[in-house]
Amino acid sequence: MITFMNNSDSEEEPCNERTSLMSAESPPVPSYQDGLQASEAGEVQAHRKRRTGSSRGPSNTADGDVSDMGVPVRESTAENEEEELTLKYGAKHVIMLFVPVTLCMIVVVATIKSVRFYTEKNGQLIYTPFSEDTPSVGQRLLNSVLNTIIMISVIVVMTVFLVLLYKYRCYKFIHGWLILSSLMLLFLFTYIYLGEVLKTYNVAMDYPTLFLVIWNFGAVGMICIHWKGPLQLQQAYLIMISALMALVFIKYLPEWSAWVILGAISIYDLMAVLCPKGPLRMLVETAQERNEPIFPALIYSSAMIWTVGMAKPDTAARGSSHQTWDAAEDRRDNHRSPSHADSQMSETRSPIPTRPITSFEEEESKERGVKLGLGDFIFYSVLVGKAAATASGDWNTTLACFVAILIGLCLTLLLLAVFKKALPALPISITFGLVFYFSTDNLVRPFMDTLASHQLYI
């Protein structure tokens, strides 16, 4: 799911049991989505932990709640301006999301191409019990469809479970689950990854050093994600976590199942976010009813910092709001974490009715960011990684899928600017990605190979 930060009157991202990575939040605020995945993962073995969630919704609703206060006052004067600004900054948002998505994909492709471990078939996940080593094509297709059905139903069940947990306020449970899940991801999976990379490059490392490195990495990650930390470090951890998750998916999903699952996930995403009875939609509505600042779990946010630029040039506006803003700015400088930004936002927004709106609007929109769920990162990377792993060693296919996904993301952001509500980020990109993968692999590759062998250029 994809959405504007302070532009939320809609739902969030489908939280499937995917990663339980949160873009950090204040501990008191429960991040149920992550928790869901975390506990889910914690149950079985390590490899169960491939659920990655993408829940963008919660933070949106928080923003939405806050912005609702200012809306009535705003509407009359600045609606048009708001639209213009939104569209103008659309380009900036797109770039802000291009970079992390690209980084995540680069990490995944680089690992796939160099570390053999992630392309070896070493068994399957418990969610895809049917094997694809069948003699006939029809049987294989049937097995992959069955695998997909099982996987998607597990995801739906987990999401509904999450919604129920949230409805009945089992915050502690969710929070604990979340922490457990991110612990596993940050420590265990990193250990495995590091081990494989060291093996590939034949680098020797002793256990004490390894322990030190992993401990530091994991501990800082836990702090950054669950508590406070510099925004960029948080973003970096989220990207790494998404890449790790995607690698696990790529390794343990059989080929045809992976493609069918990708297609099915984007359809599910579409339905869960847009249908009135979709679990995610219900989640957001519940959160909005309770007026709770939802934990932006499993969300990558591009711009959470309200810089000192917030000190508006409009001196007349200072007036009564000066006090609040100074305090907010101080806190901002000290803490710079999304949750604080959220709370600051609520603080700074309260003076809205007492002063001219337009200047505030401009300041605000300058710092607007976009949020993208981690599940989106993961599935984009799975698509590109699978293309890199299985496209007969061809880089053109990988490049084509990469461009297709970026263009899909672009289109989704454009739609976001037009509709101004949370949208599913998977369908368009995944569709483009799949179309380009299959067509490039089967049509363009022989053409380009023939051209290259004769050294012809088009």
Added chain:
Amino acid sequence: PMGTDMAQTRHRCQQMLSLSHRAFFWLVSLLLSSLIWFIAVKASDPRDEPLQRGLLIFGVMFSVLLQEVFRFLYYKLLRKAIEGLVALSEDGCSPISIQQMAYVAGVGFGLMSGAFSMINLLADSLGPGTVGIHGDSQLYFLTSAFMTMVLIFLHTFWGILFFHGCEHRRWWEIAAVVVMHLAVSGSTFCNPMYVGSLVPSYSLMAITAVWAYLLSGGSAQNVRRFLLCKS
């Protein structure tokens, strides 16, 4: 200051966006042309060498024409986008000029084309092997690199020329771009006689560079001033 700052970031962002859109358009054109070629090949006899070669030539020419068609479509799209931006902006003038868009579009096209040509070669060059062991030219990698470079530059300049021609309704400029593209692609049929392909391509590139420079408002005086480091 904040206003101009915002404008500049927007500017850059839009340029990068344009690059990626461009890449996408090129990709689609490549896809369609490979589809046609693929169908033609499957429908024909694979053992008939001259026929296969003829089909390949046809595929190349068709692909070139399709690329130019997509360049035109992209121009149309950009036109609409710029009109939209102008409508939205406060002072009625667009933050991005069509020339800048033309340049970025050309670069995007060129980069995508270059990437697709070179990336597999680069990946293979990392691995063990001997160039030209079966009697082919030993300069394969080197000439591929030069050819790709010249194509990328050419795409950039063609972008400028093409957009300029579309803007000012000078159809002969557009026709010139198409003819040049066909000529360059056609010259690669001389490979491995690299004299026949590299030399004309580079001279065409020089001509196009000067032409594009003049069209973008440059002049001999500017060059002199730049070279002599006068302000």
